[in-house]
Amino acid sequence: MRTIRFKARAKKTKEWVEGLYAIFYETITGDEGEPVGYRQYHSIYVIDEPWRPDGGHWEEVYPQTLCQQTDMEDADGLPIWEHDTVRATSIDHPDTYFDGEVVWMQTCFAVEDETGHHTPLCQLRAQYNITVTGNKFEGV
Numbered sequence: 001m002r003t004i005r006f007k008a009r010a011k012k013t014k015e016w017v018e019g020l021y022a023i024f025y026e027t028i029t030g031d032e033g034e035p036v037g038y039r040q041y042h043s044i045y046v047i048d049e050p051w052r053p054d055g056g057h058w059e060e061v062y063p064q065t066l067c068q069q070t071d072m073e074d075a076d077g078l079p080i081w082e083h084d085t086v087r088a089t090s091i092d093h094p095d096t097y098f099d100g101e102v103v104w105m106q107t108c109f110a111v112e113d114e115t116g117h118h119t120p121l122c123q124l125r126a127q128y129n130i131t132v133t134g135n136k137f138e139g140v
Contacts, residue, residue: 002071006018006019007044007066007067008021008042008044009062011060011061011062012059017044017061018044018046019044019045019047020045021042023043026041041060042061043060044058064137068081068104070082076131080130080132085101085133085135086100086131086132086133087131088100088124089128089129100112105118105120108120109122
């Protein structure tokens with residue numbers, strides 16, 4: 001089984017962080033110490049020193065910027081993430097291309113073009129070179 005990696009914008013630095021995703025809950029207590037609610041923390045475990053068992057740290061992130069790694073690379077060898085914006089250029093006809101966003105469709109990642117049409121990313125790669133051009137959350 002593969003490890004599913006995520007990236008998101010860190011609340012502290014606004015920079016992208018990558019790693020394992022989890023949601024934590026902190027109990028909020030009233031004046032008498034009784035529980036009155038809870039607060040959610042969306043966090044990514046960032047591995048700083050992979051050779052050490054405790055070689056990482058938790059970073060609180062903006063959940064709306066969460067992106068899952070597809071385990072695929074673009075034509076330049078860059079990892080492709082959910083919500084990346086991409087250009088798909090035909091292998092046989094380099095003047096033919098379209099732009100879209102990588103999205104999760106019930107069973108696989110797909111590229112959604114400007115018309116709303118979805119093409120599974122694994123099928124698209126057979127006929128097109130995929131190049132990451134950005135991420136929909138750049139600047140968020």
